């Protein structure tokens with residue numbers, strides 16, 4: 001079953017000259033880690049904000065577990081967790097207060113929320129500053145708070161917009177391991193990142209969008225076998241090469257790839 005389906009989504013921001021999303025189609029199958037890639041400005045965050053219903057789409061349909069999300073629907077959010085590109089926090093709460101507040105929005109018993117919040121604080125190595133307001137946290141620590149709030153209710157679908165940006169390597173490893181564990185327990189993860197090595201190792205499936213359109217989608221194992229086949233022909237193709245291949249405009253890029261004054 002597809003946990004998420006986007007059908008012909010278009011979006012043009014007010015006063016923009018071009019479409020941010022141009023008839024975007026995407027399907028994300030259950031129990032997978034799905035890498036959602038694209039260059040800066042491709043439309044990844046716009047897509048995620050549309051799924052979160054923070055940005056209004058112009059046309060198209062969004063389905064969560066084969067049910068269309070319509071205007072006014074909020075029920076699906078009980079089963080979805082989001083780390084947004086620019087998360088908002090209640091800066092004058094401690095992490096414990098914030099996570100308990102986030103947990104209270106779902107049908108979880110109070111003691112269970114407290115238990116999960118404490119475990120998340122320790123897991124994400126936030127204990128040292130757990131009694132300080134979030135406004136005093138570093139950028140990476142704030143990202144961790146956002147991730148903790150996104151998973152406290154064990155969502156069916158977890159949508160992460162650059163969740164590892166600014167996170168130290170030790171915590172990043174832990175987070176990647178916990179994402180894999182969540183998938184084993186029935187969650188589907190959609191993740192954006194510009195770090196292609198991470199995506200290639202972590203994800204089961206990869207989609208690349210460019211200028212608001214889907215330009216590539218493949219299971220990671222198919223990419224790997226493609227890479228393998230091409231090794232024997234001595235034309236190795238990494239995900240990076242595939243990305244550049246499907247996204248870059250070769251003739252334009254030749255001119256743009258240099259600084260005239262260097």
Ligand SMILES: Nc1ncnc2c1ncn2[C@@H]1O[C@H](COP(=O)(O)OP(=O)(O)OP(=O)(O)O)[C@@H](O)[C@H]1O
Pocket residue numbers: 013014016020038039040041042043044045046047085
């Ligand atoms: N609030 C906004 N108002 C107007 N235009 C916007 C707004 N947000 C995004 N855009 C435009 O929509 C397009 C898609 O942007 P979006 O943020 O979705 O890209 P992205 O793929 O997330 O990029 P990045 O990798 O840099 O995060 C861009 O042209 C951007 O300038």
Ligand SMILES: [Mg+2]
Pocket residue numbers: 044045046085161
């Ligand atoms: Mg973005």
